[in-house]
Amino acid sequence: MHKPSNFRNWSILIVVALMIMAAIIHGAKVSEGTQRHYLEETFNASNCNFKPINANKWELSGLEPNCTGHVYFGEGYGYNGPVRVMFHTDTVGFIQFIVPVDHNETPSYFKKLEQHGFLNHMISTQIALYKDEEPVDMVSGATISSRAIQQAIRDGYLKGEQLSTQSKQIQFGMLELCILVLFLMGMLIHTKYGHSQRRLLRWSSMVLSVIVLGFVFNAHLHLSRIAAFLAGYFPDFFLYPAVYLLIGGSLVIALLSGKNVYCHSVCPFGSAQEILAKIGGGKPRRPPWHRTWKWVQYGGALIVLLYALSNSNPGLAHYEVFGAFFSLTGNPLLLGITIPVVVISLFVKRFWCRFICPIDGVFAYIRLFRNTIIQTFAQLLK
Amino acid sequence: MFPYSTFLGPVFWMAMGAFVVIFFMGLAALLKDRQIPMNWWKWLLVVTWCIMLYIVVVGGFTLFGENETRAGLYFLGVFGTFMAVVGVALYRLLTK
Numbered sequence: 001m002h003k004p005s006n007f008r009n010w011s012i013l014i015v016v017a018l019m020i021m022a023a024i025i026h027g028a029k030v031s032e033g034t035q036r037h038y039l040e041e042t043f044n045a046s047n048c049n050f051k052p053i054n055a056n057k058w059e060l061s062g063l064e065p066n067c068t069g070h071v072y073f074g075e076g077y078g079y080n081g082p083v084r085v086m087f088h089t090d091t092v093g094f095i096q097f098i099v100p101v102d103h104n105e106t107p108s109y110f111k112k113l114e115q116h117g118f119l120n121h122m123i124s125t126q127i128a129l130y131k132d133e134e135p136v137d138m139v140s141g142a143t144i145s146s147r148a149i150q151q152a153i154r155d156g157y158l159k160g161e162q163l164s165t166q167s168k169q170i171q172f173g174m175l176e177l178c179i180l181v182l183f184l185m186g187m188l189i190h191t192k193y194g195h196s197q198r199r200l201l202r203w204s205s206m207v208l209s210v211i212v213l214g215f216v217f218n219a220h221l222h223l224s225r226i227a228a229f230l231a232g233y234f235p236d237f238f239l240y241p242a243v244y245l246l247i248g249g250s251l252v253i254a255l256l257s258g259k260n261v262y263c264h265s266v267c268p269f270g271s272a273q274e275i276l277a278k279i280g281g282g283k284p285r286r287p288p289w290h291r292t293w294k295w296v297q298y299g300g301a302l303i304v305l306l307y308a309l310s311n312s313n314p315g316l317a318h319y320e321v322f323g324a325f326f327s328l329t330g331n332p333l334l335l336g337i338t339i340p341v342v343v344i345s346l347f348v349k350r351f352w353c354r355f356i357c358p359i360d361g362v363f364a365y366i367r368l369f370r371n372t373i374i375q376t377f378a379q380l381l382k
Numbered sequence: 383m384f385p386y387s388t389f390l391g392p393v394f395w396m397a398m399g400a401f402v403v404i405f406f407m408g409l410a411a412l413l414k415d416r417q418i419p420m421n422w423w424k425w426l427l428v429v430t431w432c433i434m435l436y437i438v439v440v441g442g443f444t445l446f447g448e449n450e451t452r453a454g455l456y457f458l459g460v461f462g463t464f465m466a467v468v469g470v471a472l473y474r475l476l477t478k
Contacts, residue, residue: 279474280470280471280474281474336459338463339462342467343467346470
């Protein structure tokens with residue numbers, strides 16, 4: 001017979017898991033759409049004939065001048081999952097137009113592409129150029145989204161023409177190295193070092209995290225990333241190993257050791273708040289209603305996650321202020337929220353982490369899962 | 383019109399000058415009342431902070447005046463927040 005607390009824990013774990021699964025199934029139904037539907041929407045269906053060549057390529061024929069050439073469908077990997085594009089080439093292979101048919105990118109990043117006329121720059125480019133390279137420069141501040149579109153074009157072209165791709169090489173750079181070093185430092189902090197060594201390690205890791213992960217790469221673990229993984233949108237491991245290191249490192253360490261190394265010493269915004277609290281003399285404040293509030297914080301994160309998953313749009317789960325703080329990206333509301341968060345963080349240590357951050361909810365779920373498993377095994381072995 | 387008026391323009395700037403003097407006299411009195419010891423470099427930091435804050439406010443509202451409301455809000459938001467952080471750090475330095 002299990003203790004009531006263990007029964008309660010299992011109930012929470014199972015109910016949350018079922019809710020997430022139901023949202024994923026609903027989201028998969030929502031995102032169903034066919035290539036023909038997109039073609040008919042874009043071209044005049046009554047005057048154009050669409051002939052499928054393979055899973056990625058269609059041949060156009062018809063009386064209208066734009067009903068010639070080919071249409072390709074390809075997929076790239078963006079910030080929050082796949083970016084699918086449809087593009088039309090004329091009979092000699094020059095791109096006529098590009099339509100992103102499906103993506104989950106954060107609207108502010110995608111808006112940057114429009115502002116820079118990114119899609120227009122690719123028009124009239126010879127499609128054959130995409131065989132070995134991505135010929136148009138990325139948009140600064142929306143690098144991942146712009147690369148995803150070019151990847152999608154390349155993917156559509158190579159698959160449509162059944163050309164072989166180059167062998168892939170893992171892109172391991174400064175960001176990945178920095179993440180590994182930060183996790184290593186984070187784990188060392190939890191070992192039995194002396195107080196002064198731990199303090200030195202912690203502050204070094206926090207400064208490194210703020211500068212490199214925050215200001216240079218703007219790389220964080222956020223809810224939309226987790227939503228993207230749950231919805232089955234896995235970015236290309238060879239191109240984005242940093243994403244796997246961040247998510248894998250954080251979750252595996254939390255599961256195995258029960259320690260939340262990510263929030264404690266890797267998260268750049270957490271580190272920035274600690275630095276702000278040091279400047280303002282902020283103290284960790286725990287009001288009497290803090291425990292009750294945690295349910296609101298976790299419940300809010302779960303609701304947003306379910307909403308994003310059920311709409312098959314992980315980008316909807318993006319309500320963290322990290323991007324706004326480090327690179328001034330995000331909608332005006334997020335930018336507006338960032339200002340009081342920064343000011344309050346001067347006086348309340350880790351205000352965002354304690355009261356709002358949805359990632360805390362994710363780690364709370366993992367912690368609950370781990371502790372419940374251990375508790376159950378301990379009871380079974382008695 | 384007001385900014386170019388031969389009478390109201392100078393009066394406005396004289397009033398502004400008087401307000402600045404009153405502000406610093408008030409600040410000196412407040413610091414004395416709170417028993418915060420001041421020296422020349424502390425005053426230099428305070429005046430620098432005040433000038434920077436002034437530039438932020440002027441910059442932001444100039445952008446509003448140029449019908450660049452969004453840019454003005456971003457300017458005030460980013461540099462205003464930065465000035466708030468520097469202000470808190472400065473106050474802690476003065477009271478140390």
